[in-house]
Amino acid sequence: MSLVVVGSVAYDGVETPHGKVDRMLGGSCTYIALAASFFAPVKIVAVVGEDFAPEDYELLASREIGLEGLERVPGKTFFWAGKYSEDMNDRTTLRTDLNVFADFNPKLPESYRSLPYLLLGNIQPALQRSVRAQMNGVRFVGGDTMNLWIRETHDELIETIREWDFLLINDSEARMLSGEHNLRRAAGKIMSTGPHTLVIKRGEYGAILFQGGYYFMVPGYLLEDVFDPTGAGDCFAGGFMGYLAERGIDPGHGDIEHQELRRAAIYGSVMGSFCCEKFGVDRFRNLTRAEIDARYREFKSLTDF
Amino acid sequence: MSLVVVGSVAYDGVETPHGKVDRMLGGSCTYIALAASFFAPVKIVAVVGEDFAPEDYELLASREIGLEGLERVPGKTFFWAGKYSEDMNDRTTLRTDLNVFADFNPKLPESYRSLPYLLLGNIQPALQRSVRAQMNGVRFVGGDTMNLWIRETHDELIETIREWDFLLINDSEARMLSGEHNLRRAAGKIMSTGPHTLVIKRGEYGAILFQGGYYFMVPGYLLEDVFDPTGAGDCFAGGFMGYLAERGIDPGHGDIEHQELRRAAIYGSVMGSFCCEKFGVDRFRNLTRAEIDARYREFKSLTDF
Numbered sequence: 001m002s003l004v005v006v007g008s009v010a011y012d013g014v015e016t017p018h019g020k021v022d023r024m025l026g027g028s029c030t031y032i033a034l035a036a037s038f039f040a041p042v043k044i045v046a047v048v049g050e051d052f053a054p055e056d057y058e059l060l061a062s063r064e065i066g067l068e069g070l071e072r073v074p075g076k077t078f079f080w081a082g083k084y085s086e087d088m089n090d091r092t093t094l095r096t097d098l099n100v101f102a103d104f105n106p107k108l109p110e111s112y113r114s115l116p117y118l119l120l121g122n123i124q125p126a127l128q129r130s131v132r133a134q135m136n137g138v139r140f141v142g143g144d145t146m147n148l149w150i151r152e153t154h155d156e157l158i159e160t161i162r163e164w165d166f167l168l169i170n171d172s173e174a175r176m177l178s179g180e181h182n183l184r185r186a187a188g189k190i191m192s193t194g195p196h197t198l199v200i201k202r203g204e205y206g207a208i209l210f211q212g213g214y215y216f217m218v219p220g221y222l223l224e225d226v227f228d229p230t231g232a233g234d235c236f237a238g239g240f241m242g243y244l245a246e247r248g249i250d251p252g253h254g255d256i257e258h259q260e261l262r263r264a265a266i267y268g269s270v271m272g273s274f275c276c277e278k279f280g281v282d283r284f285r286n287l288t289r290a291e292i293d294a295r296y297r298e299f300k301s302l303t304d305f
Numbered sequence: 306m307s308l309v310v311v312g313s314v315a316y317d318g319v320e321t322p323h324g325k326v327d328r329m330l331g332g333s334c335t336y337i338a339l340a341a342s343f344f345a346p347v348k349i350v351a352v353v354g355e356d357f358a359p360e361d362y363e364l365l366a367s368r369e370i371g372l373e374g375l376e377r378v379p380g381k382t383f384f385w386a387g388k389y390s391e392d393m394n395d396r397t398t399l400r401t402d403l404n405v406f407a408d409f410n411p412k413l414p415e416s417y418r419s420l421p422y423l424l425l426g427n428i429q430p431a432l433q434r435s436v437r438a439q440m441n442g443v444r445f446v447g448g449d450t451m452n453l454w455i456r457e458t459h460d461e462l463i464e465t466i467r468e469w470d471f472l473l474i475n476d477s478e479a480r481m482l483s484g485e486h487n488l489r490r491a492a493g494k495i496m497s498t499g500p501h502t503l504v505i506k507r508g509e510y511g512a513i514l515f516q517g518g519y520y521f522m523v524p525g526y527l528l529e530d531v532f533d534p535t536g537a538g539d540c541f542a543g544g545f546m547g548y549l550a551e552r553g554i555d556p557g558h559g560d561i562e563h564q565e566l567r568r569a570a571i572y573g574s575v576m577g578s579f580c581c582e583k584f585g586v587d588r589f590r591n592l593t594r595a596e597i598d599a600r601y602r603e604f605k606s607l608t609d610f
Contacts, residue, residue, distance in 0.1 A: 181391075182529060182531070184529045206522075216610070217511075217524035217607045222489045222513065259610070262609075265610075303522050303608045
């Protein structure tokens with residue numbers, strides 16, 4: 001089944017201890033869509049400027065990602081630059097030029113509106129809400145957010161996620177949103193505001209999936225070399241939602257669906273791990289489904305007792 | 306089968322966001338021995354002063370811990386005091402009075418010397434080595450260390466762990482000891498110096514078990530309230546080694562032994578989680594094996610997919 005993805009398509013400048021790239025394809029929508037495209041048909045909604053390169057269109061098209069909702073407008077594409085610390089646990093933003101993204105007002109093509117799965121990448125809550133409102137009869141909807149929106153548009157954000165089936169955020173954001181340091185309590189509070197399913201990402205440590213009274217520990221894969229962690233969280237989201245769309249699962253109800261949800265979270269961690277193996281989106285240029293499934297089986301062996 | 310435990314028996318003063326206790330039973334040997342005593346017969350080697358209280362002897366004896374090697378000498382028992390940060394991820398040492406521990410020179414009672422399992426708590430490497438040398442035909446030996454010994458007695462430490470089957474340290478210590486930030490590389494380097502089995506503890510995130518070409522992810526249990534994390538790492542060690550001793554496993558060889566080793570690491574995480582539920586060793590006063598096994602089964606459900 002098809003998945004609609006909304007978010008940013010950008011150019012990134014990234015420096016890690018392994019090297020430096022001045023300008024390469026990035027953005028939450030890009031990472032999510034590429035990761036999800038290994039599982040299900042994906043259609044994106046985003047905006048780029050006149051500088052958006054033909055080879056970047058081609059990369060997305062080569063993964064059969066639907067580009068009808070990728071608007072091209074006068075001006076430059078969103079640009080972000082950042083530098084990672086020696087241990088890659090911290091990063092400093094060096095530059096953020098919103099450019100054409102400043103006036104992004106996502107409009108869904110008619111052909112997207114009745115699709116069953118919707119993943120809202122990290123953009124302003126008001127925009128996420130407007131996209132949600134343009135969908136008819138969506139089966140499973142959720143998304144990401146960030147500290148900026150929790151701080152500056154708190155009430156709008158709460159109204160937005162009230163309509164979501166799942167929320168996917170990192171641990172510090174979960175603490176900030178709930179006002180609880182303890183993650184189990186934080187999860188309880190957040191889920192009482194709407195989403196029946198919650199994924200709290202913990203960077204290299206993996207993630208925790210909460211649903212109903214259950215939680216499930218998703219390990220992080222132990223890479224020998226982390227080249228560039230940019231986009232890993234988005235690729236988690238893409239693998240997670242991509243797998244659910246592939247299986248046609250509505251994971252709000254039932255034990256079989258709950259088991260599928262766990263597998264989806266493992267696929268999320270798998271896709272996040274591949275993302276870090278090369279700079280930017282490079283790992284997705286030649287990744288195969290066989291490699292993905294092999295790493296999924298490796299996760300089984302890493303956790304089986 | 307029986308397990309010999311060497312380390313400190315101390316009094317601790319601890320302050321956490323949940324409260325403050327000026328003086329209570331603590332020390333690495335105490336935590337390890339109490340945790341391990343739920344699995345196998347334990348005999349300790351440690352030193353206390355004249356102030357060591359009858360009720361503390363009684364607690365250890367009530368768990369049937371062998372106290373023949375618990376020396377009592379003139380002077381005061383080792384005292385440590387510390388305060389945890391609001392989120393309990395950091396702690397500051399407020400006081401360390403070595404007292405009788407300054408002259409600790411562990412001598413194993415004759416009845417301990419041919420026992421099959423030896424766990425060396427965090428004390429000076431030279432003392433750990435002397436204890437190892439007093440054992441005849443030990444089947445499985447390993448222990449813990451800390452940043453102080455890695456920094457100040459590096460070569461002695463390397464000589465010491467060369468004779469061990471397993472080493473159990475936390476992630477920052479593993480990085481310091483190996484000079485590698487990446488944990489998979491750090492593990493490879495450390496294991497090339499001797500121990501065929503390595504556990505890297507990651508605090509609330511659990512631990513990673515390395516053996517041969519395998520690694521296994523041990524999740525941390527998600528408590529709703531962490532009252533006092535003091536001793537959790539030692540309780541991990543106690544549960545891990547206690548289970549191996551209970552099963553009579555020599556986990557250096559074979560697939561069945563490797564599976565048992567994974568279960569041992571889960572029992573380690575289980576015992577660490579119970580430790581945090583009350584101040585000091587309080588949780589072990591009324592803990593039952595049935596509760597331990599129930600939490601072990603919960604770990605199964607937290608990781609099954």
